[in-house]
Amino acid sequence: MTDRLDRAFYLRDPVAVARALLGQRLVRVDGGRRLAGVVVETEAYLGRIDKAAHSYRGRTARNASMWREGGHAYVYFIYGMHWCVNVVAGREHDPVAVLIRALEPTEGVDVMRARRPAARNDHDLCSGPGKLCQALGIDKSLDGEDLVRSDRLFFERLRKRAHPAREITVTPRVGVAYAEEWAAEPLRFHLENLHVSRRAGAS
DNA sequence: ACGCGGATGGCCT
DNA sequence: GGCCATCCGCGTA
Numbered sequence: 165m166t167d168r169l170d171r172a173f174y175l176r177d178p179v180a181v182a183r184a185l186l187g188q189r190l191v192r193v194d195g196g197r198r199l200a201g202v203v204v205e206t207e208a209y210l211g212r213i214d215k216a217a218h219s220y221r222g223r224t225a226r227n228a229s230m231w232r233e234g235g236h237a238y239v240y241f242i243y244g245m246h247w248c249v250n251v252v253a254g255r256e257h258d259p260v261a262v263l264i265r266a267l268e269p270t271e272g273v274d275v276m277r278a279r280r281p282a283a284r285n286d287h288d289l290c291s292g293p294g295k296l297c298q299a300l301g302i303d304k305s306l307d308g309e310d311l312v313r314s315d316r317l318f319f320e321r322l323r324k325r326a327h328p329a330r331e332i333t334v335t336p337r338v339g340v341a342y343a344e345e346w347a348a349e350p351l352r353f354h355l356e357n358l359h360v361s362r363r364a365g366a367s
Numbered sequence: 368a369c370g371c372g373g374a375t376g377g378c379c380t
Numbered sequence: 381g382g383c384c385a386t387c388c389g390c391g392t393a
Contacts, residue, residue, distance in 0.1 A: 207385070216385070226378065244375030246386050263385060282388065294386045339385050 174234030201267030205354035216343035219259030230259035239307040246294030
């Protein structure tokens with residue numbers, strides 16, 4: 165019997181949450197079906213001090229979910245065609261979050277394949293933040309969702325404690341070259357797993 | 368195995 | 381008007 169990650173899990177700093185989410189299961193219930201995968205790659209965004217964070221320049225209609233209490237979803241639209249999903253961390257009014265960058269698919273893989281015709285193999289189904297949202301059917305309708313209470317999107321606990329540090333590879337975040345001194349900060353975390361995003365394989 | 372550019376649209380200045 | 385926390389396919393080797 166699997167239990168869901170509870171509120172206390174999320175009420176921590178985003179680096180701790182980003183590390184602890186590795187190895188946990190993300191579940192999307194869509195059309196009565198469970199679509200799920202194990203988190204293998206995350207990035208932490210540190211809020212008002214972090215030039216790479218969407219919340220750096222303050223609150224807008226788009227990023228308002230980042231100010232909610234830890235355990236809510238922040239879903240945004242980017243490059244005119246892709247959705248990306250974040251897990252809000254920390255306390256209410258502290259706009260810090262964790263971007264989910266890759267999953268190892270475990271349930272509903274047939275549905276994911278149908279939704280991701282461009283994927284040449286199962287390693288490409290959820291190996292990027294836009295890809296996993298396409299595979300799981302995550303879009304604006306899930307922005308602001310409470311992951312502790314929702315029956316559409318939530319995390320199930322597979323591990324009681326975070327992976328030991330030696331099992332987690334740490335690198336700079338992807339796609340934030342504009343963020344000056346924050347671009348090189350080691351805030352991307354991944355397991356050595358075939359399903360991590362492509363730019364991950366470089367190291 | 369790279370690298371590059373096009374797709375495509377909402378949001379902020 | 382310009383910028384994006386991206387993805388994909390095509391080009392060269």
